[in-house]
């Protein structure tokens with residue numbers, strides 16, 4: 109995804125941040141860098157942070173720690189910054205039967221494989237972001 113963004117927007121400097129052993133052999137380009145580290149310690153400064161299918165791997169306490177590190181990363185650029193997440197939203201009211209089954213299946217898989225991991229409703233996502241002191 110970062111490669112696609114970096115290609116589509118050559119004026120943007122993109123960083124893929126992951127654990128050191130995941131990125132150590134990866135080759136960057138002019139506007140794409142691979143940086144190793146621990147997101148629970150610190151996240152490289154950026155104007156925008158995109159977390160795709162990441163927070164659902166963690167329980168609420170860990171999500172809050174990650175979101176606080178994200179907030180520090182975007183605050184250090186002094187431009188307001190933005191954190192965007194791409195995640196499933198559990199919605200058993202408005203969705204069709206197949207979507208609901210898929211949502212609940214993902215939720216069960218995460219719980220059985222990772223313990224505290226889970227899919228969340230919009231209300232639960234909102235609560236996490238507000239607790240991590242984001243405005244919305």
Ligand SMILES: C[S@@+](CC[C@H](N)C(=O)[O-])C[C@H]1O[C@@H](n2cnc3c(N)ncnc32)[C@H](O)[C@@H]1O
Nearest residue numbers: 125126127130145146147148159160161162165
């Ligand atoms: C579910 S994957 C994310 C998938 C990826 N964003 C995608 O869309 O395909 C979770 C990622 O978080 C990374 N990760 C786990 N713990 C981490 C940590 N403490 N610091 C940085 N990255 C971590 C894993 O190595 C893994 O690549």
